[in-house]
Amino acid sequence: MSNLTNKGDQQMARQSNRKPSKKRSAKSNQMAGRLPRNAPPIEVTISHIGGRGDGIAKALYTHNYSEAEHDVFVPASLPGERLLVQPLSLTSQGIKARIIELYTPSPDRHSPRCDAFPACGGCRFQHWDETEISNWKSALVANFLDRTKIKAGTIRPLYSSPLKSRRRASFHLKCIADRAIVGFREHMGQHIISPDGCAVLHPNLLALQNALQDFASAHLPSGFAADAHANLLDRSTGNAKDSNICLYIEPISGAQPWSPDMLAKLGDWAASIRLARLSVSDHGSPMTLFAPEIPVVQFGKIGVSPPPGAFLQATRDGEAMLQNAIAEIAGSARQIVDLFAGCGTLSLPLLDNITNLLAVEQSEGALAALKFGVDAAGIGGRVKTAGRNLFDAPLMPDELEGFDMAILDPPRSGAAAQCQMLAQSGIATIAMVSCNPASFARDAAILTESGFQLEWVQVIDQFSFSNHLEMIGGFRR
Known part of the structure; x- marks a missing residue:
């Protein structure tokens, strides 16, 4: 439900004082693979749902007098459905298309819960049975772990936040x-x-x-x-x-x-x-x-006033599930480093039971809010903060000495550089949260190859009817 600006576009704009002409814009659209509006429709049968939530099919398609087989990506379609679709664009990844006619609907197809679907980009699966959505998200996590040959002790049943709880x-x-x-x-x-x-x-x-x-x-x-x-x-x-x-x-x-x-x-x-x-x-x-x-916003007994526009977990109950999982993984750990700490969502509820906490985060506003909250609660002496870009400058093994547990909650791109340093450190317990099963599996492989065991994974769905999910894994040497 959010979008980011393109820094590359901003840089190009600074290099030119004139607006692109209509001719240039048309050429740009062609280069992006846009097909003519009168491109002939094609008939497809959806085989599965891809990671971005589109139904995927295979089809022969002729473009510029050359016929080839392409993947066809169709939003709002379901496995097993036979469709007539309109091709919209063609890139190296495949053809993006929209539904013209639904010949054979899936038995799992439902009436959308919202009149704005499928036009609204907030949801991808309003048309799909909720049990099937949960099964798909759980399978997505399991498949990425299998691809990287990671054996999780247990993949726990998916938890879904209730409807109308997005905060x-x-x-x-x-x-x-x-x-x-x-x-x-x-x-x-x-x-x-x-x-x-x-x-x-x-x-x-x-x-x-x-x-x-x-x-x-x-x-x-x-x-x-x-x-x-x-x-x-x-x-x-x-x-x-x-x-x-x-x-x-x-x-x-x-x-x-x-x-x-x-x-x-x-x-x-x-x-x-x-x-x-x-x-x-x-x-x-x-x-x-x-x-x-x-x-x-309350994190355990600590009240924190987050800065404007701060990142928070999407639902209160999803956040509570993550916090409870962190506490379970922590066990008897008393010296904890919270990497990508934000405002302290995952670590502050542990303060009743731990001796020292180091919160590391790039956002100065988030760290200031965290420190103000613990100081106001009278326990600021147990909490230190460090402003740091962990992508460019991860904490090194010597900086991780003395900690017996690490918490990680990185952005979608994951924390490969920091996991390399954790693998070389003496830390014995890691709780890793992720919203991207691909980067989670990649980073988990770094840890498991250095002697960690992924004991269990919990999938948490705070994003009803979308292709997004949250997951947490407990790692122990």
Whole structure:
């Protein structure tokens, strides 16, 4: 449900002062593999679901007078279905296509739970039986482990968060003519789809989406575009009736629209809908406009006020599952290093039972929030923090001396460099969390080849109807 800007595109823009011509844009589309709109449709039978959630089939296809067999990727399709599809693009990976007609539906096909499916890019599997989705995600993890020849002692049954429990979202906002639209970017496109009747988001976030759309329609200028990052926290130190939502608005259009009048209107709007905090990006740095009290997320007994736009686990119950798993893996460990620590989601609940914690994280704001929380709780003496980019500068074996456990929760790309150092260290216990089974399996192989055993894996689905998942593995020498 979120998107990142392309740094390469930004660099190219700096190298040229002129906009690309229409002729250049057309050439760029051709190079990207876009097929003509009148490309002939093809009939396919879906064999399986790929890692990105598309149904995959094989088909012969003629392009530029050359016939070859290609993989065909079809969103919103299911294994065993026979379809007529429209090819949209052709690359070295295969053909992307959309459904024209469904000849033979799968018995596992369901009516979508949300009217925005399949256009909305937030969900990929609204049409699929929920048990089959769980089976597919569990099999995805098992297959990646098998490919790297890793034997897990146990793969525990998948846990799924309940519907309407998603507590964070990144909405896209765009003002067009006399109105604005707030929602999620469509799959395989740039249009923004309003998630009316969303079965995934917490009702408070849906109410925020509607309120933001009304405000933007009335007050923001045409052409304005932004990402609006919302976190539903646990409480604030003020009125319990407040929404507990922290909102961070980050413009993606060229000009900054933050006139004094606009900032005042935003602050008044935040107060009217009782936000816990409203911040905006002011030339890349957060500027808080409204925060009557301190917004708090609870990690064990520690209350932390995360910085604007901070990463939090997607659901409260999914977070609790991860925290309980970390505690189980930790056992009697007393000296713990938390790598990619964030605001302390996974390590702070352990502080009742451990002697020392080192939290390592690149984000200065996240580390400051973590340290402020433990200091306020009176146990800051047991917690040290270190700002570090662990991709470029992983903790070395000598820096890991004295620790008996490591916690890792890296981004999707994983933590290969840090795992190499952990493999050479004296640490005996590792808990590794991942949202990407491919990078998890690669990093797990580094550990197991150095003498660690992957004792068990737990798959946690905080992302209903999407192809995403969370997983945690317990490693012991």
